[in-house]
Amino acid sequence: MPPSSNFPVRSPLSLYEWTLERQDQPELAMFFYNQFPVYSLFFPACSPGALFKFARTCQAAHCSVQSWMAKAYAINPHLSRFFFDPVRFRNLQARTGSLISGSNALQFLDRTFYENSDLDLYVHSVHAIEVGIHLMKMEGYVYLGGHASLLPASGTTDTDEFMVDEMEARETLYSAGAIHDVLRFMRPGPNGSRLNLQLILTITSCFETVMRFHSTCVMNLISWDYAVALYPRATFELSINQRCHIIPFSLFPSEIARAESDATAAIEKYRARGKVDIPWSEREESKLAFFEGVHRYVGDNFCWTLPLDTTGIKPWRSEPRSPPRLTPDLVFNNGWTMVVHQERMTPAYSVLTSPLLKYNYICPSESIRNVWVTVLRRMTEYSGQSPPFWPDASDLHARGTE
Structure with missing residues (x-):
């Protein structure tokens, strides 16, 4: 983890990691708080913050909130709309480090549902073939193609065609910045609907x-074991949104204009859903909800970190630690800093890469990254061994996947 006073810790908002000493409770409170038909009437109207505050009032309230949240934030029923077997999919997540983000993660944490919404699954390109084949073979999805695909509009169920597209996609650069391409999948849903x-x-x-x-x-x-909100007070307590600068790799004016237009349309969509965006200069107290200039880490005290039920999930299996490696947590080992430029916020970070690390991470400043570069280099020198070999996507497919 980055060497800083802002060392990542699990959020105190996590009810699964917070306990109260058992004390005698008033009989009326015990009766009221232990009745699911009673508290299930008003808990749905509470924000996450209100639930946590209520849970801290007494032991009975704590237990009732825990019981209700276990049902309200049940990840497997949430994912069952897109996956026949959510546990099998989450095992794939654990194996590949894939993340669900965007509107689907927002719906889960906000306890809401957007009609005709899709699911965005972010994957390391080295694992894209494995994940794509899983979607087609195990989940019944049809592959529709990528940014420059030549497939017919009806798509294909041929995994070989998908693999060819995926390999070509890894050679391209999407205008959105940090991605190679967006590969689209579709499956018929209930009542003639379509799942994208x-x-x-x-x-x-x-x-x-x-x-x-x-x-x-x-x-x-949403990872295989946690759901994390980076700005929970702004998003779920105040229902406000803050526009960020688009950081495209492309310098073509047409590509930048398209990215800006897409971002504006998306922000308007979320405004209609209740997440209000206003210029930074017009904010007053709400500025505090975005922690301008603070070194942040995933899972810090400003995040909402929600443990998920991992029954049936096999934890990610790390490679042998020779030479020694850091714990490969692909989510919590990341940090950033938000800075304000004109009326928007801009994420500032520095990418950390090393032969000792299978994946890349981001640090909240270049100085912290440089410290880790030195530490990793000395680890290699101290071990006296060559860095491990990390297979690419073709190697993984050639030897087969679990």
């Missing part, structure tokens, strides 16, 4: 892509 899923191939890391979103209300993610 986007497999997004990231260039450096899945989390860096989250940092390049158009605004803060969608800076939430």
Whole structure:
């Protein structure tokens, strides 16, 4: 983890990691708080912050909130709309480090539902073939193609055609910045509906892509074991949104204009859903909800970190630690800083890469990154061994996947 006073810690908002000493409770409170038909009437109207405050009033309230949240934030029923077997999919997440983000993660944490919404699945490009084949073979999705695909509009169920497209996609650069391409999948849903899923191939890391979103209300993610909101007070307590600068790799004016237009349309869509965006200069107290200039880390005290039920999930299996490696947490080992430029916020970070690391991470400043570069270099020198070999996507497919 980055060497800073802002060392990542699990959020105190996590009810699963917070306990109260058992004390005698008033009989009326015990009766009231232990009745699911009673508290299930008013808990749905509470924000996450209100629930946590109520849970801290007494033991009975704490237990009732825990019981209700276990049902309200049940991840498997939430994912069952897009996946026949959510547990099998989450095992794939654990194996590949894939993240769900965007509107689907927002709906889960906000306990709401957007009609005709899709699912965005962010994947390290080295694992894209494995994840795509899983979607087609195990989940019944039809592959519709990517940014420059020549497939017919009806798509294909041929995994070989998908693999050819995926390999070509890894050679391209999408205008959105931190991704190679967006590969589209579709599956018929209930009552004649259509389920759309986007497999997004990231260039450096899945989390860096989250940092390049158009605004803060969608800076939430779902991994195999946690759901995390990076700006929970702004998003869920105040229902406000802050536009961020688009950081495209492309310098073509037409590409930049298109990215800006897409971002404006998305922000208007979330405004209609209750997440109000106003210029930075017009904010007063709400500025405090965005922690301008603060070194942030995933899972810090400003995040809302929600543990998920992991029954049936096998934890990610790391490679042998020779030479020694850091704990490969692809979510919590990331940090950033938000700075304000004109009327928008801009995420500031520095990408950390090393032969010792299978994946890339982001640090909240270049100085912190430089410290880690030195530490990793000395680890290699101290071990006296060559860095491990990390297979690419073709190697993984050649030897087969679990």
